[in-house]
Amino acid sequence: MATLYISPESSPLAHAAAAAVLYLHIGAGSVGIMSGAAAFVFRKGTPLHRLIGKIFVISMLIMSGIGAVVAPFLPTPERASVIAGILTFYLVLSSWMAVKRKPGELGKFDHGLLLTSLSITGAGAYFFWLAMQSPRGMLDGQPGAAFLMFVIIGSLAAVGDLRLIIQRGVTGATRLARHLWRMTVALFIAANSLFLGQPQVFPKAVQKSGWLNVPALLILALLLYWLGHVAYGAFKRRRMHRPNQLHAG
Template sequence: MPRYAVPLLTCVFALVFLGTGVAHAAKLEVDPDAPLWIKLATDALLYAHIGGGAVGLASGVAAIAARKGQALHRLAGKVFFVSMFVTYLIGAGVAPFLEEGQRPNFVAGILALYLLITALITVRQRGPVRTNWRHYVGLATALGITLMGVVFMYMGANSATGTVDGSPPQAFILFIVAGSIAAFGELNVILRQALSYTARISRHLWRMCFSMFIASGSLFLGQPQVFPESFNQTAWPFLLAFAPLIALIVWQGLLRLRGRKLRTA
């Protein structure tokens, strides 16, 4: 984890501690009669979460569009990491304190954080990636996320409402698919004891794009109330939500094509 992640982590958890009074709220809101310090802490968390997500999506688009490895791509990638780190950490940190069930949101936040952090660690390593303790921790995290997806699907299918905290069983396929792919990737590094340059870039690419997809999907499909109804009735919410995955497919194809050219050169 980069050096600036530690102070960020400390600040966010301090805000979570100060904002534990939001536990009685249905969302990240408080009663009008709540103490001032609770209101300030809640507002700080809310605006940091929303602002971080907005900056993260904008910088993510810039990072995807920019030429890879160039100054703009690196700068946009750093901004994306910091802003999304704050957003995901607040989402995962606050979810357990809310009165309404937020178990799926908590796991989604952990998944997004895991993908974001491992993507950055991967690309910052010079030369072939070597196995270390991070891959074992990553494997355990990925397997845990996959297991939670299976558990949530079972709980939703057998609950009276047919959901888990408002989410249908089908929604948890995301946890199973992403967790399984991530676990396979960690296991691949552990067994091979190394990753080539092309595999390292591929690992970075899919983790960053999938992490961004969690944010774009949460915004464009999970928060329709912030957009005009005329916009929601079009295909744009789906296109924008799945844009990171479309970009992932395109860049993975270009990466494989480049790899073939290098092998035949």
């Protein structure tokens, strides 16, 4: 997020509030990235993993909420930051709800999630279209591909939300995968916002080395690994139960 501009004529209280919002956004984002990374390390389902997960959820909701609300009021409004903030907030909240709810449970809140994912997809498509109308193919300094990413992620999320509603909830590997990919993509967005979106905070040697691309690539690799692990586990369980079902029949 760019520096929040406050007029020099504004009161000291306004300047202090702007600084507090900025530092809270940065601090929450930093905690979110560190706790998200730690969640991959500690064994799933343990008390420590659950505690770290709660820290991740709270910090990411604060970070993304501030980003989405403040971005329209920057000296140069950043529509990409607005969508990124809303998308991250939505992904973290829906990921947390996937494991917070009992397996196979559905609530009115889940219908709101579908409306949110569809809105994100529609907004991303509209801003992508606006970017393509520009001679440079950009909008608010962001390339059209940035908005296309929101369309892709929003569409995948909407399909998952629709499936959850049709099936009246999700269970087993589907429930775990829903939690996993949403949490990881939210972490991916936060990491990109820091390492690629704010490269100026790092030494110039690091900026030129290419190391700032590593966190995003590592997060994507972890996502693919864990989704494959979940799918393989579900496949093994089906194979183990199949002989018993045939025998019982």
